[in-house]
Structure formats: C-alpha cells, structure tokens
Amino acid sequence: MADGPLKVAVVGCGNIGNRHAAGYLATGSTELVGVADVIKERADGYAEKYRSRAYGSAEELLAEQQPDLVSVPTPPGTHAEIALQALAAGASVLLEKPPVLSLAELDALAEAEAESDGKVYVIFQHRHGSGAQRAHRLLSGGELGTPRVAVCETLWFRPRSYFDPDWRGTWVGEGGGPTLGHGIHQIDLLLHLLGPWKTLTATAVRLDRPVQFEDVSLATVIFENGAVGTVINSLLSPNELSRIRIDTDGGSLEVDHLYGYSDADWSFHPAPDAARAATFGLNPGERDADASAAEAEWNPWTASAGEDAPSNHQAQISRLVDDLLAGRTHETTLASTRPTMEFVSALYASSLNGGPVDRAELVPGHPFYAALNGGVDQADIDKAMIIG
Ligand SMILES: NC(=O)c1ccc[n+]([C@@H]2O[C@H](COP(=O)([O-])OP(=O)(O)OC[C@H]3O[C@@H](n4cnc5c(N)ncnc54)[C@H](O)[C@@H]3O)[C@@H](O)[C@H]2O)c1
Known part of the structure; x- marks a missing residue:
C-alpha cells in the first residue's frame, strides 16, 4: 500500500456514502481522489461538500484515478460488479453490507481478489x-x-x-x-x-x-x-x-x-x-x-474496561485506514464475513424448503448457494411466506 495519504474514492453518493466520505476525511490520512454516482448531480454535490472530483460511474472514475481503496455504498445488487471493476484496476474495496447477494457472488469476488493487488473488506461497523x-x-x-x-x-x-x-x-x-x-x-x-x-x-x-x-x-x-x-x-x-x-x-x-x-x-x-x-x-x-x-x-x-469507542462507520473506517497504511490485515475481510452470508442463505433455504440446513451443505450446486431465493418461483415464495 502507498506511503500515506491513502488515496480513497466513494462510488455511491446517497445516504450512507456520506458516512464513508466524512469517515475518510476525519482520519486526516486520506485523500478523496474521486466520488461517483450514476445520478451525476449527486456526485457533483459530494464533490463540492467533500472537496473531490465528480464522476458519473465507477468506470469513469477508475479510468482517471488510481485509488488505493474504493468504498461502495450503492444498492446491494450493484456491489459485486463495482467491486470487480475496482479489483481489476488493482484497488482495494470497502463494500457496504450486505457485501453481495449470494455465496456464488462472494466466491466470484474472492477469485478476483486472489488475482488482484487489491483486497475486499466489508462494513460491519458493530x-x-x-x-x-x-x-x-x-x-x-x-x-x-x-x-x-x-x-x-x-x-x-x-x-x-x-x-x-x-x-x-x-x-x-x-x-x-x-x-x-x-x-x-x-x-x-x-x-x-x-x-x-x-x-x-x-x-x-x-x-x-x-x-x-x-x-x-x-x-x-x-x-x-x-x-x-x-x-x-x-x-x-x-x-x-x-x-x-x-x-x-x-x-x-x-x-x-x-x-x-x-x-x-x-x-x-x-x-x-x-x-x-x-x-x-x-x-x-x-x-x-x-x-x-x-x-x-x-x-x-x-x-477489563478501557477507552470507550462507539460502534459506527468512523470506528471501522479509521481502523481500516490505519491497518492499510501500516500494512496490517484489516479483520473484516470477505472471507471472515462468509459465515454471515452462509447463515443468511441457509435461513432462506430452511424457510422455503423446510427442515434444518447444515453450513457444510452450502456449496456450488446447492440452489441457495447461487441465489438467496433458491431459484424458487415467486408465486411459490409468496405461498410459502404469506400465512393463511
Ligand atoms: N452500515 C450501515 O449501517 C448501513 C445503513 C444503511 C444502509 N447501508 C447500506 O448502504 C448501501 C447504500 O444504501 P443507501 O441507503 O445509502 O442508499 P441510497 O439509495 O441513499 O444511495 C445509493 C446511491 O448509489 C447510487 N448508485 C446506484 N447504482 C450505482 C452504480 N452502479 N454506480 C454508482 N452509483 C450507483 C444511487 O444513485 C444512490 O445515489 C446499501 O448497501 C445499504 O444496505 C448500510
């Protein structure tokens, strides 16, 4: 990772993006090299507020800037694609929760991570x-x-x-x-x-x-x-x-x-x-x-009481920036959040299929590995989830 300041970017200039941009600025050891949103006016607003450059997409931002770390506070269905673009550009990624929409997406990101100079981290501020x-x-x-x-x-x-x-x-x-x-x-x-x-x-x-x-x-x-x-x-x-x-x-x-x-x-x-x-x-x-x-x-x-540090975006972002600048591994990696995504996948599998689900079952080929709705028809999901 670069000798500070850490070059960061934010893709997704909506509500939670503010916590990322403000969180980076508060560390005092980052440079916000760009902000992007598909609604360009939102990126313009962020650029003015956080003194950065505005782009209309992650691609445009990555074509002009070489951030060390890209925050992705966009709707969950867009996380994987943006993360893949950032990894391909050699940047690390900080995904908002939920990091991805399936274990298949998580594993595809893990594969891309293995090929990239960047790493994937996930916001779980608590x-x-x-x-x-x-x-x-x-x-x-x-x-x-x-x-x-x-x-x-x-x-x-x-x-x-x-x-x-x-x-x-x-x-x-x-x-x-x-x-x-x-x-x-x-x-x-x-x-x-x-x-x-x-x-x-x-x-x-x-x-x-x-x-x-x-x-x-x-x-x-x-x-x-x-x-x-x-x-x-x-x-x-x-x-x-x-x-x-x-x-x-x-x-x-x-x-x-x-x-x-x-x-x-x-x-x-x-x-x-x-x-x-x-x-x-x-x-x-x-x-x-x-x-x-x-x-x-x-x-x-x-x-064992010590200094009180509340759980919020600032707490995780400042730890992440410190870890990256010091060359340490930040603990909330993609791999460390896998059991959480497995839990969510299994909850949908058990509720739609009935019966218990073992964590070990959730491998490629399992329908709920590929998608959280297990590929079940919406009409059957409605029947299963609506009581009476
Ligand atoms: N950690 C937390 O406590 C917490 C709390 C709320 C929301 N979130 C998460 O934050 C993420 C964003 O939620 P939000 O409430 O800020 O949503 P939002 O709708 O306010 O903001 C999302 C922004 O992303 C932009 N966008 C959509 N697709 C894009 C793309 N492909 N490229 C660039 N920009 C794109 C939208 O135009 C919008 O401005 C979600 O993943 C959500 O789950 C986390």
Whole structure:
C-alpha cells in the first residue's frame, strides 16, 4: 500500500456514502481522489461538500484515478460488479453490507481478489466498537466462560413507504428482507463473538410489507462450539431494539442498543458463585452498594474496561485506514464475513424448503448457494411466506 495519504474514492453518493466520505476525511490520512454516482448531480454535490472530483460511474472514475481503496455504498445488487471493476484496476474495496447477494457472488469476488493487488473488506461497523472488541477478546480467551445459550434480536420498524425506491423490496435490487438487510448487523456480530454456526432451522414470513421476500424471520441455531441460540429479525416492531445476549457458564453478556452501541450498552452479570463471593464478604443472592464495588474486582467484564469507542462507520473506517497504511490485515475481510452470508442463505433455504440446513451443505450446486431465493418461483415464495 502507498506511503500515506491513502488515496480513497466513494462510488455511491446517497445516504450512507456520506458516512464513508466524512469517515475518510476525519482520519486526516486520506485523500478523496474521486466520488461517483450514476445520478451525476449527486456526485457533483459530494464533490463540492467533500472537496473531490465528480464522476458519473465507477468506470469513469477508475479510468482517471488510481485509488488505493474504493468504498461502495450503492444498492446491494450493484456491489459485486463495482467491486470487480475496482479489483481489476488493482484497488482495494470497502463494500457496504450486505457485501453481495449470494455465496456464488462472494466466491466470484474472492477469485478476483486472489488475482488482484487489491483486497475486499466489508462494513460491519458493530465488530469495531470497543465493546465488541473486548467481548471478542474475553470470549476467545475463555475469560467469560463457555458459551451455552444465545439470543439475537433485531426488532426494527420500516414503514411501507421505506420500500418506495425501485431497488427496495426486490430480490434483484435489495436482495432480501430484514435477514439480509437489517438483522445482518447483529447476526454478523453474534457469529464474530461465538464462532461459526453449524445447523439452523428457520421460518421467514411476510406479514405486511410490499416486498418479494420476508418482513419477519426466525431461526434456531446450533453453533460449532456446542452453544445454541435463537435469532429474530423484524421490520414490524415499532419500539425498535438491537440486542445480543450470550449466556455462558460464567455469566450473561449482553449488548442492548439500536443502530450503534457504546460501552454503557454492554453488561456482564457473573453467574452466582458462592465460594468466590464469600471471599469478598458478599452474599451472591443479594446485591447492595458495597457489592458492586467489590464485584468490579472479580467481574472480568468490568475489570477489563478501557477507552470507550462507539460502534459506527468512523470506528471501522479509521481502523481500516490505519491497518492499510501500516500494512496490517484489516479483520473484516470477505472471507471472515462468509459465515454471515452462509447463515443468511441457509435461513432462506430452511424457510422455503423446510427442515434444518447444515453450513457444510452450502456449496456450488446447492440452489441457495447461487441465489438467496433458491431459484424458487415467486408465486411459490409468496405461498410459502404469506400465512393463511
Ligand atoms: N452500515 C450501515 O449501517 C448501513 C445503513 C444503511 C444502509 N447501508 C447500506 O448502504 C448501501 C447504500 O444504501 P443507501 O441507503 O445509502 O442508499 P441510497 O439509495 O441513499 O444511495 C445509493 C446511491 O448509489 C447510487 N448508485 C446506484 N447504482 C450505482 C452504480 N452502479 N454506480 C454508482 N452509483 C450507483 C444511487 O444513485 C444512490 O445515489 C446499501 O448497501 C445499504 O444496505 C448500510
């Protein structure tokens, strides 16, 4: 990678593109060499706002500029094609979530990545706040105990008008419902914390919204480490929340937020441990003010508190830029997000075909490897997803 500043570009000058452009500028170690949008006026607006050059497409931008890194905050159905163009030009890519619309697309990108000087990274900003980094470190090191039970909830609300833009609500443009487009943040964080899943059984239903896929999905999951969990994704839940809870044999770890957390949104409640508590003169069944001070000494979560870094685009983008300038691997690679895309693919496979799906099944030749709707006729999808 170049000796700084890192040359970056943004393709897709809509809503979330702002977080990319502003995120790069805030690092102080990038140069925004170009911005592009198929609606050229949007690129012009970005160019003025973020002091860059405007282009009407990724091709035009890549023909004139040689960015080190290209952000792709465009509709999900366009990610793979733009990423392939950037890789062919030797640039690295930062894809918005969901990175691609199928495992087949993911593997095609991985092949192109192997042939390119560039690498593909994915925005999953909730891996990058201090809470997730601490949880990952403590769970991997066994300091929070053995995971047993997990609950993962994305209960969000999107009115019918949310689906007005042409690309939303369709398999081709948006790619899927709350499983792929919204719950994927929590699903990715859950898998990042617990490790890969093994088997899942799911139901996806369309209760109200004008879409080709689900507006609510539910899954039960068995993880490779032996833990079990439930995952729910909804766009029909007015009092919105995003929550992950992991019960280990050492305690309950929980993050309860909405679109981003800070350290205050995380907690760990140690399991009652009579012998340990007694050494601090505490009764494990009773909590009082003195207890909390003493507990901080033996609660591995409170004892490991450090600087609070909220989870947002800025958190991941500044880590990515630092990693690239230092020649380090940024952890949210295409490969590391594969289990998340496998989970989403399996959820649709299980809900449309019935029965459990093993992660190992999702190889070329499996219909849900090629497409998240499994190539099933839309009329049959409607029949399967609409209750009654
Ligand atoms: N990480 C997050 O928290 C988060 C939140 C919301 C959305 N997103 C993701 O960000 C992406 C964009 O979402 P948005 O809400 O900003 O959409 P948007 O519609 O506001 O913006 C997308 C922009 O891309 C442009 N575009 C479309 N096709 C293009 C192409 N081929 N080349 C260049 N430009 C093209 C459109 O004209 C539009 O300006 C999606 O992948 C979405 O899932 C991520």
